[in-house]
Amino acid sequence: MSRRARPRWHTAALVVITGGTLAAGCAAPGSDAPKAEPATGTSASTAPACGTAPVTLKAYFETGFPLPKALTTEFTKQHPNVTWNIREDQFAVITQNAPRVLADDPPDLMRLPQVSELVKDDLLKNMDGYAKAFGWDAWPASQLQQMRLAPGGKTRGEGSLYAMGLNFSMTGVFYNKKLAARIGMSAPPTTLAGLDDLLAKAKAAGVDPIAQFNGGATGGLAFPLQNLMAAYGPAAPINDWIFQKPGATIDTPSNLQAARHLEKWIKAGYFWKDVNAVDYATMMSRFIGGKGLFMFDGDWESGNLDKQMAGDAGFFLMPSAQDGGKLAAMSAPLVFGVGARAKNADCAAFFLNWVATDSKARDITVEVGGSHPMGPAGAHMPAVKPGTVTESTLAAGAKIVEDNGAMDFIANATGAIYAKSWTPNLQKMVAGQQTPEGLLTAVQGDYTSQAGGN
Amino acid sequence: MTGPIPGTGVDLAESRPAARTRSPLRRHGLRRAGLVGWLFILPALAFYAVFVLRPILVTFQYSLYTWDGIGPSTWAGFGNYVKVFTDPGLFASILNAVKLIVFFSAIPVVLGLAIASTIRRIATSRLALVARTVIFLPQVIPLVAAGIAWSWLLSSTGVVNQVLTYLGLGGITRAWLGDFSTALPAVGVIGAWVLLGLCTLLLLAGMSKIDPALFEAARLDGAGPMREFLSIVLPSLRQEIAVCVTVTVIAALASFDIVYISTQGGPGNATMVPGLEIYYLAFSERRVGVASALAVVLMLLVIAVALPIQRLTRDRSS
Numbered sequence: 051m052s053r054r055a056r057p058r059w060h061t062a063a064l065v066v067i068t069g070g071t072l073a074a075g076c077a078a079p080g081s082d083a084p085k086a087e088p089a090t091g092t093s094a095s096t097a098p099a100c101g102t103a104p105v106t107l108k109a110y111f112e113t114g115f116p117l118p119k120a121l122t123t124e125f126t127k128q129h130p131n132v133t134w135n136i137r138e139d140q141f142a143v144i145t146q147n148a149p150r151v152l153a154d155d156p157p158d159l160m161r162l163p164q165v166s167e168l169v170k171d172d173l174l175k176n177m178d179g180y181a182k183a184f185g186w187d188a189w190p191a192s193q194l195q196q197m198r199l200a201p202g203g204k205t206r207g208e209g210s211l212y213a214m215g216l217n218f219s220m221t222g223v224f225y226n227k228k229l230a231a232r233i234g235m236s237a238p239p240t241t242l243a244g245l246d247d248l249l250a251k252a253k254a255a256g257v258d259p260i261a262q263f264n265g266g267a268t269g270g271l272a273f274p275l276q277n278l279m280a281a282y283g284p285a286a287p288i289n290d291w292i293f294q295k296p297g298a299t300i301d302t303p304s305n306l307q308a309a310r311h312l313e314k315w316i317k318a319g320y321f322w323k324d325v326n327a328v329d330y331a332t333m334m335s336r337f338i339g340g341k342g343l344f345m346f347d348g349d350w351e352s353g354n355l356d357k358q359m360a361g362d363a364g365f366f367l368m369p370s371a372q373d374g375g376k377l378a379a380m381s382a383p384l385v386f387g388v389g390a391r392a393k394n395a396d397c398a399a400f401f402l403n404w405v406a407t408d409s410k411a412r413d414i415t416v417e418v419g420g421s422h423p424m425g426p427a428g429a430h431m432p433a434v435k436p437g438t439v440t441e442s443t444l445a446a447g448a449k450i451v452e453d454n455g456a457m458d459f460i461a462n463a464t465g466a467i468y469a470k471s472w473t474p475n476l477q478k479m480v481a482g483q484q485t486p487e488g489l490l491t492a493v494q495g496d497y498t499s500q501a502g503g504n
Numbered sequence: 505m506t507g508p509i510p511g512t513g514v515d516l517a518e519s520r521p522a523a524r525t526r527s528p529l530r531r532h533g534l535r536r537a538g539l540v541g542w543l544f545i546l547p548a549l550a551f552y553a554v555f556v557l558r559p560i561l562v563t564f565q566y567s568l569y570t571w572d573g574i575g576p577s578t579w580a581g582f583g584n585y586v587k588v589f590t591d592p593g594l595f596a597s598i599l600n601a602v603k604l605i606v607f608f609s610a611i612p613v614v615l616g617l618a619i620a621s622t623i624r625r626i627a628t629s630r631l632a633l634v635a636r637t638v639i640f641l642p643q644v645i646p647l648v649a650a651g652i653a654w655s656w657l658l659s660s661t662g663v664v665n666q667v668l669t670y671l672g673l674g675g676i677t678r679a680w681l682g683d684f685s686t687a688l689p690a691v692g693v694i695g696a697w698v699l700l701g702l703c704t705l706l707l708l709a710g711m712s713k714i715d716p717a718l719f720e721a722a723r724l725d726g727a728g729p730m731r732e733f734l735s736i737v738l739p740s741l742r743q744e745i746a747v748c749v750t751v752t753v754i755a756a757l758a759s760f761d762i763v764y765i766s767t768q769g770g771p772g773n774a775t776m777v778p779g780l781e782i783y784y785l786a787f788s789e790r791r792v793g794v795a796s797a798l799a800v801v802l803m804l805l806v807i808a809v810a811l812p813i814q815r816l817t818r819d820r821s822s
Contacts, residue, residue: 079566079792080577146787149574167790171574265682266768324660326771327682466789470593477771481684484772 097183097403098396106133107394107401110151110160113138117216117384117419118161121405124414128404132397149173156389158398162213164462165387166294169212170203175388177211180399186211189406189426192456193218196293196382204501206458207293214402215383217421220447221273221348222367222379224355224439229257229343230364238366241373242281242311249320252343259320261342263333264480269473270330271312271321271480273346273380276460277368278308280378285457292458294501300460301490309486316480326477348380349443353420356438365442367449378455379446382462383424416440422447464500471496560803567796573786577793584797594798597776598805600688601757604777607692608699608756613748615696616703617741621733623704624711636708640701647698651765654694655681658766681767687774694762699755703748710744711737746817750810757806778802 111118122134137157139147145163152160152173168174181187186194193215200209223245225238230248233255239245252259263270279288283304291298315321322328328336337345338358346368355363367377388398405411406425413432415423420440423429434441450456461468471493478484484492542549567584571577588594619639626632642650657663658680665677680690718736727735760779763769769776769784778798785795 078577078579079569079571080573080575149572149790153574167572171572173574266770268768322660324679324682327659327679466784469784469788473770474772478684481771483684 097400098180099400100129100132100394100397102131104131104133105394105397106135107158107397108392109134109136110144110157111136111138112141112144112161114140115419117415118386120414120418121216121411122401124410125401125404128408128410132401152389156391158388158392158394159401160387160389162385162387164465165197165212165385166199166203166206167465168387169199173390174212175390175392175395177214177388177399180403181211184399184403186214186403186406189424190451192381192451192454193383193424195456196458197385205294205296207289207295213383213385213387214399215424216386216402216405217415217419217423218381218383218447219348219350219421220379220381220443220450221277221346222365222443222446223277224337224345224347224351225364225366226337226340226343226359227362227364229340233257233343235343238364239369241369242278242371245369248343249315249318253318253320258322258342259344260315260322261333261337261345262321262325263328263330264321264325264473264477265327265329265332267469267473268330269468269476270328270333270346271325271476272459272461272468272472274315275308275312275476276380276457277346278311279305279460280455280457281368281371281375282307282311284376285378285455288457288460291497292460292463294463299494300497301494305490306486309489313479313486321480326480349421349440349446350419352438352440352443353418356435356440361437363439365439365446367446376453376455377449378453378457379450380459381447381450381456382458384419384421416444427451463497466500467493467497470500563796563799566792567800569793571792572790573792574790580793584793585801587794588798588801593773593776594778594781594794596773597778597781598801600775601759601777601779601802603688604692604695604756604759605753607689608695608759609749609752611692611696612699612703612752613745615700616707616748617738617745619700619704620707620711621729621737623708625729636705639704642698643701643705647761648765650698651694651762654697655766658690682771684771684774687767687771691763691766691775694766695756695759698762699752703752706744706748707741710741714740742817746813750813753809753813754806757809758802 107122109118109122119136122136126132126134141161141163144161148160148163148168149171151157152168153171156173162168162174165174181194194211195207197213197215198209198211199206223238225235229252233248233251235248235251239248249259260274262274276288283302287298287302288300288305291300322336322342333342333345334351334354336342338355349365352365367379370377386402388395392398405415406423407429409430412423412425412430415421416432416434420443422444423431431444434444461472475484475489475492479486479489568580568582569577570580570584619635623632623635645653659665660677660679660682664680668674668677678686680686714736719732722732722736758779759777760783763775763777763780764783767775769780779802782795782799782802785791785798
């Protein structure tokens with residue numbers, strides 16, 4: 051109909067317009083990608099600094115987390131020539147924007163998601179030079195391990211340093227002390243069997259045994275699952291898998307034991323019936339409201355729980371399956387990086403070093419962030435109020451270092467493994483549509499295809 | 505995407521008589537008039553070309569490459585399209601969108617017809633005004649807010665379950681959006697609630713155009729309300745029903761916001777739809793090629809479904 055009504059030259063005009071727009075997008079996508087300087091690292095002979103001339107650092111932080119801003123404020127107090135131009139976004143937004151922002155308008159300091167893919171595209175500054183100049187290499191190696199990338203940009207956990215932490219967090223089991231007293235729990239369990247006992251007691255007493263989230267695109271059952279994995283087996287192979295070391299697999303006998311144990315908990319009704327519809331915020335508000343004896347979560351909530359459940363919340367590290375076995379925990383730095391083409395990279399690196407070494411900065415890190423500061427072992431630590439959750443999580447951090455039990459999160463193995471693999475499969479397991487064997491096989495299959503490329 | 509499809513039928517039907525009255529000018533100045541006409545629509549056309557046509561073409565181009573959005577790309581030919589149809593996850597998302605048509609399209613149109621004819625009967629009363637406002641309200645509320653409100657209503661302790669428990673139906677209460685068997689229908693209910701108002705209002709407007717004499721004549725001939733509805737209302741509303749079906753089917757196939765807010769595709773991909781999948785592929789997984797291929801497939805699917813609906817009503821009305 052429309053073809054008949056339109057004179058021929060109108061069609062011609064349309065063809066021209068269409069052709070023009072097509073031509074505009076004709077070059078292969080990505081052929082205009084900015085070429086970063088060769089990533090050889092900064093070869094600074096003297097430690098970089100911010101100098102004395104006025105400088106404005108461009109920063110990109112995560113909304114809702116006051117720590118970075120508190121640190122920048124203090125930094126400017128000590129170094130008045132440095133001012134800040136700060137942009138904030140939700141973490142999900144940062145995750146999606148990171149590559150584009152780093153390519154088009156690289157910040158001097160930026161909160162980062164998973165670093166591998168950013169390194170692959172030459173978007174992050176190689177920090178080896180700074181590490182040498184500031185002596186970061188002398189810190190406990192586990193602090194920086196997750197931000198290292200082997201040549202080729204595939205295997206994480208070794209090679210050059212591409213980012214730095216503001217602090218490092220620690221996960222474990224929070225518990226409600228009032229509910230614990232009701233079921234006769236006088237001290238945190240020291241073995242997995244002990245934990246099982248307490249869960250059964252809670253269930254029998256009509257107390258919700260575990261507060262956890264598993265709804266939407268965030269499968270929170272990955273927290274107890276990974277803790278169970280570390281209870282049954284050593285932490286190192288799990289890290290190898292997360293870091294994409296060649297030949298690593300998640301489908302191991304001890305991990306299968308862990309998945310079966312988790313299924314046992316699900317079938318025993320230890321999780322909420324609607325756990326597949328519970329998001330993180332709902333879990334927090336229910337736990338704070340007294341619905342749930344245990345909660346698998348991290349120390350970024352320590353300060354919050356100390357405030358909202360003052361004196362009623364406790365924390366312990368996931369016990370091992372064997373009595374006296376080594377303990378492990380998911381522990382990750384709060385990752386910040388410097389854009390490959392950032393203008394004030396040296397000053398940003400100086401700031402990162404200051405955060406880890408300045409005693410006032412370390413105080414702020416603990417008070418505002420609730421987590422353990424980065425930096426050398428035995429560096430200044432602020433005094434914390436005894437009996438608080440913060441005190442127990444900081445102590446747990448020391449124990450994990452002693453047992454060499456720090457693990458990255460199994461959700462960080464590839465960019466899509468959490469949303470596309472762990473989450474749907476764990477949700478299916480809750481609904482009885484996935485077996486422990488099937489869970490590990492499915493995740494390993496997805497991992498192989500995702501790690502292998504597109 | 506919604507613009508050109510419902511537009512083609514309607515615009516042409518109205519422009520035809522206008523063209524006929526202008527026909528004396530044809531020999532003399534059509535070429536000039538035509539040129540001036542093009543000049544007038546040039547600004548709009550430029551926007552259309554840059555913001556609609558170009559993105560579509562660029563999307564098609566991207567779909568032929570393997571690309572992470574930043575670095576260099578490699579030519580993939582039609583490999584990404586093969587992936588769309590062979591990856592069970594991607595194909596399942598398309599099936600989910602088709603299932604949503606029942607809720608987004610069938611329910612609002614059928615229910616909208618019933619409600620609109622009821623409101624028409626009480627058109628003069630104040631109740632009709634209130635009913636119209638209440639039913640149209642969901643259209644005014646941003647989808648994100650609606651999604652959040654509904655996820656509260658449908659939560660395990662939400663109003664829906666409270667009412668069910670009160671009625672003695674405590675046995676069937678559940679977290680509607682977190683249950684594998686009910687998540688997709690629950691999302692569908694939210695969509696039906698949103699689109700019901702639009703359909704009702706469109707149909708009501710169509711009904712007000714029907715000549716009252718027709719109803720009077722029918723009544724004199726002894727027709728009841730049902731006969732009136734079948735013989736007068738339904739045939740007169742063919743155009744409006746077509747618009748309703750087109751708009752709602754597109755809303756179902758291209759759904760994103762409601763799903764993103766209420767379930768994010770979970771539990772276990774039970775509510776994954778192409779719109780959401782495209783977003784995850786492009787921005788979380790950074791597989792721009794596959795995301796673009798799925799987007800092109802989705803666009804073709806929408807056109808394939810929407811065009812026959814247009815044709816169906818045009819043929820009968822002409």
